[in-house]
Amino acid sequence: MTAVYIQDETELDTLLETEPLLVVDCTATWCGPCKLIAPLIDRLAAEYSDRVKVFKLDLDANQPVAKRFAIRSIPAVMFFEQGKLAQTVVGVKTYEEFSSTLDKYLA
16 A cells, blocks of 8 residues: 555645545655655555555645645655644654654544
């Protein structure tokens, strides 16, 4: 199981309205560090599939989203709780760092 891409801001807004907990990996095809964490995000999607929705978002195709959430550098993984941005983890991190961040919101 892999994290699927959100197509646009409208789809993101729908997810924010409907999902209690949402993880969005902001990425781009040219971004080397993004490729490093891609398998970790896919693993999150698989291991937490019954509790959390995990998605990817191509920022090149979604500039308004980058502006809206003030994303200056990628990879940036956003954690949303009840439709509100709770935390953004920027840069290459370990799987444990991503999962422990997520666990905080599941507790």
